Amino acid sequence: MRLGLVLSEGREAEMARLAEAHGLFGVLAGSANPLTAVSSAVYASTATDLVRVIARVQLGLEHPVTMAEELGVLDNVNNGRTVILADTGQLDAADAAEEVEVLRAALSNRPLQHDGRKWKVPAGLPANATAPKSIAVTPKPAQLEIPFWLTGARAREANESLRLPVVAREPSSVSNPGAVQPAITQIGGELTQDRERVAAWVAAGVTHLLIELPRDGDDAALMTMISRHLAPEVGMPHFPRVMSQSRVPLPWPGERG
Amino acid sequence: MVGPIASVNPYMDLRRSMRFGVGLFSLQCTAMQPRHWAGAYRDMRELAVLMEALGYDELWLSEHHFFYDGYCPALLPAAASVLSVTERLRVGTGMLLLPMYDPQRLASIATDLSVRSGGRLDLGVGMGYRDIEFDGHGVSRKQRLPRMLKGLEVLEQAEAAGGAPVWMGAQLIDPVKRAGQRGHPILFSAALPYERCVTLAKVWEEGWTESGRPADAKPALGALRNIWLTEDKREREAARDWVRASYVQYAGLGWTLPAVGDHQVQDYAEDTDKAIADTVETTITGSAEECIRQLRMFDEIGIKNIAFRLILDGEPRPALESQLRRLAEHVIPHLRDRVVA
Numbered sequence: 251m252r253l254g255l256v257l258s259e260g261r262e263a264e265m266a267r268l269a270e271a272h273g274l275f276g277v278l279a280g281s282a283n284p285l286t287a288v289s290s291a292v293y294a295s296t297a298t299d300l301v302r303v304i305a306r307v308q309l310g311l312e313h314p315v316t317m318a319e320e321l322g323v324l325d326n327v328n329n330g331r332t333v334i335l336a337d338t339g340q341l342d343a344a345d346a347a348e349e350v351e352v353l354r355a356a357l358s359n360r361p362l363q364h365d366g367r368k369w370k371v372p373a374g375l376p377a378n379a380t381a382p383k384s385i386a387v388t389p390k391p392a393q394l395e396i397p398f399w400l401t402g403a404r405a406r407e408a409n410e411s412l413r414l415p416v417v418a419r420e421p422s423s424v425s426n427p428g429a430v431q432p433a434i435t436q437i438g439g440e441l442t443q444d445r446e447r448v449a450a451w452v453a454a455g456v457t458h459l460l461i462e463l464p465r466d467g468d469d470a471a472l473m474t475m476i477s478r479h480l481a482p483e484v485g486m487p488h489f490p491r492v493m494s495q496s497r498v499p500l501p502w503p504g505e506r507g
Numbered sequence: 508m509v510g511p512i513a514s515v516n517p518y519m520d521l522r523r524s525m526r527f528g529v530g531l532f533s534l535q536c537t538a539m540q541p542r543h544w545a546g547a548y549r550d551m552r553e554l555a556v557l558m559e560a561l562g563y564d565e566l567w568l569s570e571h572h573f574f575y576d577g578y579c580p581a582l583l584p585a586a587a588s589v590l591s592v593t594e595r596l597r598v599g600t601g602m603l604l605l606p607m608y609d610p611q612r613l614a615s616i617a618t619d620l621s622v623r624s625g626g627r628l629d630l631g632v633g634m635g636y637r638d639i640e641f642d643g644h645g646v647s648r649k650q651r652l653p654r655m656l657k658g659l660e661v662l663e664q665a666e667a668a669g670g671a672p673v674w675m676g677a678q679l680i681d682p683v684k685r686a687g688q689r690g691h692p693i694l695f696s697a698a699l700p701y702e703r704c705v706t707l708a709k710v711w712e713e714g715w716t717e718s719g720r721p722a723d724a725k726p727a728l729g730a731l732r733n734i735w736l737t738e739d740k741r742e743r744e745a746a747r748d749w750v751r752a753s754y755v756q757y758a759g760l761g762w763t764l765p766a767v768g769d770h771q772v773q774d775y776a777e778d779t780d781k782a783i784a785d786t787v788e789t790t791i792t793g794s795a796e797e798c799i800r801q802l803r804m805f806d807e808i809g810i811k812n813i814a815f816r817l818i819l820d821g822e823p824r825p826a827l828e829s830q831l832r833r834l835a836e837h838v839i840p841h842l843r844d845r846v847v848a
Contacts, residue, residue: 260623263591285615292587293623312609313644319572319580326534326544326577327588372642377649381642389534389544389577 251452251484253476254302256281256434256462262290266297268469272477276302278335278434278460284308288320295328303328304460306401308339309349315371318356318387321396330392335417338402346408350398356387357396399432418456427455436462439472441479448480459484525806525842528814529558529831530567530601530731534585535576539752539820544577548588550824555589557828559596561835565629567601567694567731567814571760572640578756583616590624598624601694601731601814602633602676606654607644610661617662618670626671630662631694633676637761659689674729678764683707687714690726696764697731697816698754698786701804703770704730708808729812730805733790736798736833743792745826749819750790754783756820795837802842 252275257265259282266277279294280287284307291305305324307317325332336353338346348366356362356371361384364371372381400409401417409416418424418433433456437444451459461480463472483489534547555566568585571578579585582600589598605613621628634651635641641648662673675686675693686693693711695704708728715725735746757775764773764782773782791801802813817830 283615283619285612286619288581288584289587289616289620289623292584293591295588296591312612315643315645316581316608320584323534323548323579323581323584327548327584329545329549369645371645372639373645375642375645375647377647378638378642380638382639385573385639385643386575387643388574388580389536392543392545 251448251456252458253448253481253484254278254304254458254460255473255476256460257290257294258463259283259286259290262293263296265469266294266300266303268473270297270300272473273481274300274476275458276300276304276331276333276460278304278306280306284311284337284339288324291324291332292327295324295331300331302333303331304333304335304399306335306337308337309346309402310339310341314349314352314369315356315362315385315387318353321353322357322387322389322391325391325393325396326389328392332391332393333397333399335399335401338400338404338408341404343404343407343410346402346404347411350400350408350412350414354398357391359390361385362387397430399430417460418454421450421454421456424454424456427457430458431456432458432460434460434462436464437472437476437480439464439467439475441475444475444480445483448484452484525802525811525813526564526727527834527839527842528565528567528597528599528812529554529563529817530599530814531569531816532566532579532585532818533569533571534579535574535756535820537576537756537820540822547577548585551585552588552592554827554831555593555596555598558831559593561831562839563596563831563835565597565599565812565814567599567631569601570603571637572604572607573643574760576756583613583620586628587620590620590627593627595627597627597629599629599631599674599694599814601631601674603631604635604640605632605658605662606634606651607640607646608658610658613658614661614665614670618665618668621669621671628671629674630666630671631674631676632658632662634682663689678703678707678767680707680710680767683710684714684717687711687716688718690715690718690720692726692728692812694729694731694812694814695810697733697789698757698764698773699730700770700785700789701801703767704805704810705808706768706770708810712809725809727811728809729814730810731814731816732802732805733786733816734798734834735790735792735817735830736795736838737792738794746792746819746822746830747787747790749822750787750816751783752820753818754786755779758783795841798834798838799841802838806842 254276255269256278262279269277279290287307363384399415405416415430479494568582570582572580582603586598673691675691677683733750758779761776766772775782
């Protein structure tokens with residue numbers, strides 16, 4: 251299992267670079283304000299070596315073609331490292347599923363034509379006389395296909411037709427883990443308890459665990475705990491702790507004389 | 508009724524000297540200049556850092572939708588990418604097509620970016636003109652004006668509360684006057700000859716005056732200008748050809764610059780060659796003294812924000828960087844120091 255970090259609003263760039271420095275696989279941006287998710291993810295993209303920048307976008311707040319255009323730009327800004335975490339928000343399961351379908355079709359490399367329960371794209375409005383029957387949403391993503399994960403109150407119901415990874419919040423909710431099984435958890439900062447916490451997620455079959463840091467904690471100390479103790483612990487079965495509990499190697503004293 | 512005046516707008520002080528930006532960054536991968544889109548976004552960030560180091564004030568972005576070359580359809584994420592790697596440079600949208608957006612969401616994102624960046628975002632908005640762009644977003648073209656006006660109200664409220672300053676893009680009498688009445692500066696197109704800028708700047712000022720706004724609170728206007736500083740004949744010829752090639756894109760988009768008073772139509776769709784040739788003639792080129800002379804003419808009609816339109820189709824990056832350095836060294840300092848008493 252690999253570990254990632256949930257970013258705090260307004261500190262995305264700073265925290266993403268911290269996550270990168272500690273070797274985490276990715277970061278989740280846009281948890282607090284659903285309206286500013288994409289720009290938050292852009293700021294997080296200033297960290298260049300992170301494997302993934304996960305943008306949490308709440309469905310139902312904007313036309314899905316507009317959202318797809320923003321996400322297509324995001325994926326080119328970060329050179330193909332985007333994962334979209336689609337939050338069903340206030341939508342019912344059917345509307346959420348349709349919106350994800352439109353987003354995925356718009357971000358594919360095929361012309362977009364959709365006629366569904368809620369959305370028709372292109373709309374075919376009489377006043378737009380010269381509009382054709384299909385559109386190309388551009389720029390296309392930098393990667394072959396942007397991964398979609400689901401979260402929110404209607405995620406499991408919506409996923410009956412979508413078949414995407416649903417983010418788990420409790421190890422017990424992971425009943426049938428897929429090839430990629432994401433989850434989000436909060437750590438408390440106490441090493442023994444946090445070791446047990448992440449071990450439970452490994453046992454549940456999770457592949458990518460996003461960690462929320464406690465508020466008002468010492469971020470630098472917590473990140474050191476994650477990279478020195480928790481990440482090795484979940485990196486292999488029966489991790490020999492002598493390596494993480496040994497003395498930290500001395501720093502270079504600098505050039506002398 | 509007088510609407511909110513942009514109290515946070517840094518362009519309000521007419522006594523200040525000119526300001527200089529560069530545009531239009533549209534992040535295209537064209538038939539004539541293929542590249543990866545991710546590379547286009549990376550280049551923009553690198554150029555933004557260079558522009559900041561050279562003393563430029565602003566980078567301007569441009570928006571279109573559903574075009575084969577990836578013409579940037581989402582300006583605020585693109586703006587965020589520039590703002591996240593710079594500290595002083597302003598970023599403007601020139602123009603974001605307001606009727607196609609939910610204005611409340613747009614205002615929220617713009618305000619967030621403005622706050623994050625220390626107030627470095629300028630929110631330029633226009634109406635759009637391509638049927639396909641409206642239809643792809645489920646908007647009737649007939650609704651573009653009411654949606655524009657409603658959207659402006661929302662953005663003006665956000666601006667009055669400390670959000671991003673609102674600019675407008677317009678080329679015709681009514682919308683230019685409307686911008687003056689509402690108190691928003693305009694960024695004129697580079698395709699407008701100087702004489703048309705003179706006409707429209709007067710129209711804008713009439714709108715400002717008619718609305719009862721104080722004369723000393725007028726913001727300076729802006730204009731994109733095609734420009735290439737060189738005394739080398741071959742380089743001048745190449746630069747003018749890059750201007751030509753970049754306006755071929757607008758022929759493909761179906762853009763037309765309608766007639767205004769005595770100023771004739773420039774129809775890129777129906778009379779492509781003439782429209783493009785006329786636009787190439789707007790290019791300021793020659794020695795530093797000649798460039799300074801022509802730019803001062805804009806200063807004298809209240810257009811103090813000049814955006815050099817230097818992002819051209821077919822132009823190699825070393826040529827662009829060279830031109831950025833030349834203008835920064837030989838032109839800008841002579842115009843910046845000229846503060847009107």
